[in-house]
Amino acid sequence: MKGRKKMERILNKIKEYNTIIIHGHKRPDGDCYGSQFGLKNLIQTSFPDKKVYVVGERSAFVDFVGQMDIISDETYRGALSIVVDTAVEDRISDSRYVMGAEIIKIDHHIPVNDYGIIRWVDTSFPSCAQMIAYFYYKFRDELKITLEGAIAMYTGIVTDTGRFRFRGVSELTHQLAGLMIAHGVDVEYIDGKLGIETLDMISLKGYVYSNFMTANGFVYLRMTRDIIEKYNVSDEQAASMVGLLGGIEGFPVWALFIEYPDEIRIRLRSNGPTIDQLANKYGGGGHAKAAGAKLSSWDEFPAFIKDVEEVVRVYKEA
Template sequence: MIEDILACIKEYETIIIHRHIRPDPDALGSQGGLQLFIKDNFPEKKVFVVGEEVPSLMFLNRMDIIDDSIYQNALVIVCDTANQDRVSDNRYHLGQKLIKIDHHPVVDQYGDIQWVDTTASSVSEMIASIYLKKPELTLSVEAARLLYAGIIGDTGRFLFPNATPETFHIVSQLVAKPFSRQNLYESLYKSSLALMHLKGYVLQHFDLNDSGLGSIRLTREVLDSFQVNSQEASQLVSAFSDVENLKVWVVFVQEDDQIRARLRSKGPKINTIAEKYHGGGHPLASGATVYSWKEADSLMQDLNKLL
């Protein structure tokens, strides 16, 4: 699969890289890391990254603004996206050839080439593995920084079980590059005072039932009272993850027209339930969307049944 992808990269002069909406460090790390990796080894090629930007993650990399005409005869690569309807910037289908690179369980079969590895901790790990398997290729310091950011983001700083011996082997090669891990950690995990106050609210008000299901509902009124937006609030998905007897938990964050549900698990597989509610993801970390608190109650009932 790597050989096929490299052959396509060599064939096309213009390459456009997409990823999922509401990007996390792995989405941006794999997208930007792949862009720089291609530029490192094929400097004559035009490589663009597109999609909406998240202010808190702009320190990783910035998106390009390109015209529709750029897609003509271009290679398009979509990173870290299992569902086509979650691809950021729906022009991804306008190119001549499409490649999907992902580590989520398959939801949509799309792309002329599909490289899906559910054993990888992250798509950033998959991209970095190309460098290890192809010693004739080079990897810049900035590309290594982005790929490392994606890996630590999806492994929870190597605390999650998806961090395998292969993950650590790959990371050992990335950290040999002279970027500042301290600066990266500080930028990734810093929080505003308002968000810290909201975290205090979450710790005081989350529920935990006898089955081991934890939950918190962050309504528009709560978010407005703390002056925190819904995207910032979603960062609190692990705020109470260390509480005793917790097995599965969900953080509901209300937006203007929908309610985002961030689901996490310490064992039971939750991604199939997330798929039922307009979402999906990994067995132990998924996202979903509901459109009323009544539908949120239904999601909670399904999680209770699972437990």
């Protein structure tokens, strides 16, 4: 069984501590919330005498999953810190996690920093919330959850898998999502909550669809500062628009050029040629089909377009 020893050690630590504080990452997403609040619910429901807190930055779009606790530094005395869904120590939200007596890491990302005395890291899980659900499932004879926890875990599973569409989704993913439904999760309710978008975001989508440009096999958009300001979105929200340009017939590579004060950051995507080497050439890197790169100014823009066209040409000839 996957990670059995690690899970047993984690359960023992949970039993050992009276106060448990659960951290996630900065700018938390659905999986971060799902893992944090799912784990809180699991511990609190199974061991009602323990004090369990969830801390860190807030994310409005997943507010329905739960509300962050505000705790004093004093609370960390003799407490167990558990950090979920975070590979990079610097990204852990609420840096006070180090004040806990011991730290446990539960994550599904490729490890970057080896923090924590127990590290249960398994990159085969498509979401960290699925790890929490799996933990519950494996010890279900002694653990309990309520609907609240099931909603949290289901939300994490759904968001990190792009609603069950991404690589890594397996029979186990659906089994565990099914287990959450068995606990009363209303899939339509969650879909409705996650489907809510701000008017600004919808308007920006309209802009992206109306203003993208094309080269040979390449679709792109220049997301300039004035556009980001006009539509009143965060840089991160603006950057998320790259997904809109994917999957267009005849255009295996797409990108969003996001203008920052001192550089232009590129989100580069492909469903054909590998693009990580191209990203390396432009000060970036990443995966074969999803990478980041940067330009120091728009002067480099024409050369970048040419390089993408070349990558596409070579790919189509192969």
